Amino acid sequence: xxxxxxxxxxxxxxxxxxxxxxxxxxxxxxxxxxxxxxxxxxxxxxxxxxxxxxxxxxxxxxxxxxxxxxxxxxxxxxxxxxxxxxxxxxxxxxxxxxxxxxxxxxxxxxxxxxxxxxxxxxxxxxxxxxxxxxxxxxxxxxxxxxxxxxxxxxxxxxxxxxxxxxxxxxxxxxxxxxxxxxxxxxxxxxxxxxxxxxxxxxxxxxxxxxxxxxxxxxxxxxxxxxxxxxxxxxxxxxxxxxxxxxxxxxxxxxxxxxxxxxxxxxxxxxxxxxxxxxxxxxxxxxxxxxxxxxxxxxxxxxxxxxxxxxxxxxxxxxxxxxxxxxxxxxxxxxxxxxxxxxxxxxxxxxxxxxxxxxxxxxxxx
Numbered sequence: 188x189x190x191x192x193x194x195x196x197x198x199x200x201x202x203x204x205x206x207x208x209x210x211x212x213x214x215x216x217x218x219x220x221x222x223x224x225x226x227x228x229x230x231x232x233x234x235x236x237x238x239x240x241x242x243x244x245x246x247x248x249x250x251x252x253x254x255x256x257x258x259x260x261x262x263x264x265x266x267x268x269x270x271x272x273x274x275x276x277x278x279x280x281x282x283x284x285x286x287x288x289x290x291x292x293x294x295x296x297x298x299x300x301x302x303x304x305x306x307x308x309x310x311x312x313x314x315x316x317x318x319x320x321x322x323x324x325x326x327x328x329x330x331x332x333x334x335x336x337x338x339x340x341x342x343x344x345x346x347x348x349x350x351x352x353x354x355x356x357x358x359x360x361x362x363x364x365x366x367x368x369x370x371x372x373x374x375x376x377x378x379x380x381x382x383x384x385x386x387x388x389x390x391x392x393x394x395x396x397x398x399x400x401x402x403x404x405x406x407x408x409x410x411x412x413x414x415x416x417x418x419x420x421x422x423x424x425x426x427x428x429x430x431x432x433x434x435x436x437x438x439x440x441x442x443x444x445x446x447x448x449x450x451x452x453x454x455x456x457x458x459x460x461x462x463x464x465x466x467x468x469x470x471x472x473x474x475x476x477x478x479x480x481x482x483x484x485x486x487x488x489x490x491x492x493x494x495x496x497x498x499x500x501x502x503x504x505x506x507x508x509x510x511x512x513x514x515x516x517x518x519x520x521x522x523x524x525x526x527x528x529x530x531x532x533x534x535x536x537x538x539x540x541x542x543x544x545x546x547x548x549x550x551x552x
Contacts, residue, residue, distance in 0.1 A: 194251075194254075195250070195251070195254055195457065196460070196461055196478060196481075197456040197457060197458075197459040197460070197461075198247055198250055198251060198453070198456065198457070199478060199481030199482065199484075200456075200459075200461070200477045200478065200480070200481050201243070201247065201452070201453060201456050201481075202243075202244065202247050202481050202484045203477065203478075203479075203480030203481035203482070203483070203484045203487070204477075204480070205236075205240035205241075205243045205244065205247075205484075206240070206480070206484035206485075206487045206488045207480060207487065208236035208237065208240045209236070209237050209240045209241060209325070209488060210487060210488075210491040210512070210513065210516055211233070211236070211237075211513065212233050212234070212236055212237025212238075212240070213237065213324075213325075213491065213492065213495070214491070214495060214508070214509040214512050214513060215233055215509060216233070216237070217495060217508070217509075218505035218506065218508055218509045219505065219509075231436070234433050234436060235436060235445070238433065238436065238437060239436075239445055239448075239449050241325070241328050242390065242393050242446070242449050243393075243449050243452070243453055244328060244332070245328075245331070245332065245335060245390055245393035245394045245397065246393045246394070246396060246397035246400070246449060246450055246453040246454075247397065247453055248332060248335070248336075248394065248397065249335075249339075249393075249394045249395070249396070249397025249398045249400075249401070250397045250398075250400060250401050250453060250454075252336075252339055252398075253397070253398050253401035253402075254401060256270065256339075256343065257343075260343075261340045261343045261344070262347075265543060265544045266544070267340055268539075268542075268544045269539045269544035269545045270339075270340060271336075272535060272538065272539055272544060273535055273536070273539065274333075274336045275311075275535075276531050276532060276534070276535030277528075277531075277532065277535070278311060278329060278332070278333065279311055280527055280528070280531045281485060281486060281489060281523065281527060281528055282308075282311065282323070282326070282329055282489065283309060284523075284527065285322075285323045285326065285489040285490070285493075286305070286308045286309060286322045286323060286326075288493050289322045289323045289324070289492075289493070290305065290322060292493070292496055293322075295500075300322065304320045304322065305322065307320055308320070308321065308322040308323075308326070311329070311330070311333050312333075313330045314327075314329070314330025314331050314332070314333045314334045314387065315330075315333075315334060317382050317385075318330035318331050318334075318382075318385040318386065318387070319381040319382040319385050323489060323492070324492040325488060325489070325492065326489070327381075327385040328385075329489075330385075331385060331387050331390050334387045335387065335390075335391065335394045338391075338394075339394075339398075342356065342395070342398060346398075353395065353398055353399040353402060354399065356395045357392070357395050357396060357399055360391040360392040360394075360395045361392045361443070361446075363388050363391065363392075364388065364389055364390075364391070364392045364442070364443075364446070365442070365443060367383075367386070367388050367389050368438045368439055368442060370383050371383050371384055371389075371434075371437070371438055384437065392446060393446065393449065393450065396446075396450040397450070397453065400450060400453065400454040403454065404454070404457055461474040461477065461478065462474055479521070480517070482524060483517065483520040483521055483523075483524040485524075485528065486519070486520035486521075486523040486524050486528065487516055487517065487520045490516055490519050490520050490523060491512055491516040494511070494512045494515050494516055494519060495508055495509075495512045498511045498512065
């Protein structure tokens with residue numbers, strides 16, 4: 188595998204669409220917890236998009252990292268320094284901002300933060316202790332992501348020295364995830380059970396599957412991804428209609444089926460290409476919007492709870508909070524991406540090149 192300077196646009200778009208679906212899921216769930224506005228089946232779709240949209244991030248991260256670093260990089264101390272430095276620069280600035288804003292909201296509500304938990308969040312170390320200690324709504328996935336990022340160089344090293352590594356890890360992580368289900372009972376929203384659901388063991392399979400999916404891409408299989416997606420989607424749909432609540436779709440054999448569906452969706456979008464309007468590389472408006480949504484997906488994911496809470500503070504109705512959040516979040520996220528994320532990514536690349544850690548200008552996933 189050769190490192191590439193080119194991003195996989197279809198994966199970036201998918202990341203953005205899932206971030207959007209999670210935002211919509213949260214807005215509807217927070218505003219209409221009694222779920223009276225739509226048939227039960229519609230709410231099951233919303234639940235699925237919200238819950239497994241987060242799981243898709245682990246698959247997409249693994250695909251992106253494998254595309255950029257592959258098996259030929261991370262071979263010496265300098266490349267490992269470059270890898271970890273760029274992970275920190277990509278995650279830490281925005282997450283720190285989110286933690287500080289979340290802390291401000293809690294202080295307004297008379298809820299002072301626990302100093303140790305705040306320190307774990309500000310250092311991105313909470314995932315190694317308990318991802319449920321995230322100070323940010325939905326931030327548990329960032330804690331798990333950090334743990335998986337830390338494991339990625341080891342996965343690359345093992346794969347380089349023993350080719351069946353990914354297949355072995357896939358089977359082992361799937362077995363671990365299914366065995367872990369025995370510990371998850373009741374409603375996953377129960378705070379006493381949250382630490383069990385968000386444990387990295389429950390999500391490692393998605394990351395490993397993403398790494399292996401990239402290997403399959405590189406092998407250029409003769410079977411069609413579209414057929415695979417159609418078969419798994421149809422099967423999942425038939426099973427999904429029998430699901431009754433959130434716990435039902437994240438435990439037991441349905442967890443296994445939906446996990447396979449998420450991985451298949453992420454893997455199957457690789458052949459998709461966004462249209463190009465002219466020789467200068469310009470895009471039609473909708474294609475440019477999708478790419479932009481993918482670029483700001485991290486900001487969309489972390490910022491939308493604050494906008495919802497802000498609208499609630501000024502006395503907005505549930506409908507106004509939901510609609511306002513959906514409208515305002517992409518605007519705010521675009522500003523955060525332009526004025527915080529992009530400058531930090533550029534600065535991080537410059538530091539890495541200055542100290543000789545980075546030998547290429549490969550894209551930062």
